[in-house]
Amino acid sequence: MSHCDAVITGAGGFIGGHLTRHLVNEGQTVRAIDIKPLDEWFQVAPDTENLVTDLSQLENCRNAVRGARRVFHLASDMGGMGFIENNKALCMLSVLLGTHMLLAAREADTENFFFSSSACVYAADKQGDTAAHPLREADAYPAMPEDGYGWEKLFTERMCRHFYEDFGVQTRVARYHNVYGPFGTWEGGREKAPAAICRKVAIASLTGDREIEIWGDGTQSRSFTFIEDCIVGTQLIADGPYPDPVNLGSSELVTINQLVDLVEQIGGVSLSRKYIHDAPTGVRGRNSDNTLILERYGWSPSTPLQDGLESTFSWIYDQVSQQLG
Numbered sequence: 001m002s003h004c005d006a007v008i009t010g011a012g013g014f015i016g017g018h019l020t021r022h023l024v025n026e027g028q029t030v031r032a033i034d035i036k037p038l039d040e041w042f043q044v045a046p047d048t049e050n051l052v053t054d055l056s057q058l059e060n061c062r063n064a065v066r067g068a069r070r071v072f073h074l075a076s077d078m079g080g081m082g083f084i085e086n087n088k089a090l091c092m093l094s095v096l097l098g099t100h101m102l103l104a105a106r107e108a109d110t111e112n113f114f115f116s117s118s119a120c121v122y123a124a125d126k127q128g129d130t131a132a133h134p135l136r137e138a139d140a141y142p143a144m145p146e147d148g149y150g151w152e153k154l155f156t157e158r159m160c161r162h163f164y165e166d167f168g169v170q171t172r173v174a175r176y177h178n179v180y181g182p183f184g185t186w187e188g189g190r191e192k193a194p195a196a197i198c199r200k201v202a203i204a205s206l207t208g209d210r211e212i213e214i215w216g217d218g219t220q221s222r223s224f225t226f227i228e229d230c231i232v233g234t235q236l237i238a239d240g241p242y243p244d245p246v247n248l249g250s251s252e253l254v255t256i257n258q259l260v261d262l263v264e265q266i267g268g269v270s271l272s273r274k275y276i277h278d279a280p281t282g283v284r285g286r287n288s289d290n291t292l293i294l295e296r297y298g299w300s301p302s303t304p305l306q307d308g309l310e311s312t313f314s315w316i317y318d319q320v321s322q323q324l325g
């Protein structure tokens with residue numbers, strides 16, 4: 001297997017696809033890895049070594065990192081709340097990917113190992129209010145993360161910490177907060193709230209159906225991070241000297257109702273809302289405290305939600321239009 005600047009796991013997914021294309025455009029050599037068949041990848045960058053393999057197997061991870069200078073480990077079995085709340089065992093099994101990739105990276109003596117964690121690691125009792133006091137990195141403990149997916153992320157964070165402490169592996173960890181944008185999952189049950197709302201508004205705009213379903217009562221609150229900000233922050237954290245986790249998220253807090261308002265405005269429609277109160281909704285409120293990332297890097301995600309949604313809606317509208325014929 002040839003030498004490369006970076007291995008990206010989960011490269012066929014949303015964030016992995018954007019990161020792959022970004023590094024390739026910078027002139028870096030990339031080995032892009034995903035378990036999905038290549039024709040199911042969201043993006044396939046030119047001049048990239050693409051590898052379809054199962055990283056739950058240690059030997060496959062050894063092959064994946066051979067000759068690599070660094071690793072960006074983004075692969076996991078995940079999706080929006082509809083998937084996470086109903087597939088906890090599948091989400092937890094992603095610990096195999098993280099553990100085996102760390103072992104392989106240590107054996108290969110890679111320069112550093114970046115792990116994409118999640119705001120789902122934060123303790124549930126700190127997220128019960130829609131006012132959503134911004135979550136500091138220390139708020140992950142005492143541990144009470146999102147069941148399944150959140151525990152897997154927190155466990156792998158600890159593995160990164162101990163591989164750094166015990167073996168000298170230069171691990172870096174970012175806690176992603178609700179990343180959205182074009183070229184990602186927008187239907188099928190794994191999509192997140194911005195993509196789901198964009199799809200529903202696009203369908204309404206194209207079909208004339210003027211009702212939209214909203215999970216929960218619409219007052220639950222979140223911050224949403226545009227993909228371009230996520231890629232910039234990922235590189236800053238991966239290249240930085242700090243092994244402990246840092247938030248990578250927007251601090252622009254909105255309710256789900258406000259999110260729908262914005263997408264309706266972009267789509268040029270006004271819809272009646274049907275609230276599905278027994279649907280999975282996750283915590284009542286979550287927002288990112290960006291004090292640490294600002295102190296360390298003099299930067300934090302700044303793309304206004306309105307701007308990011310315009311780009312996202314335009315892409316999803318095109319997908320829906322093609323699907324409807």
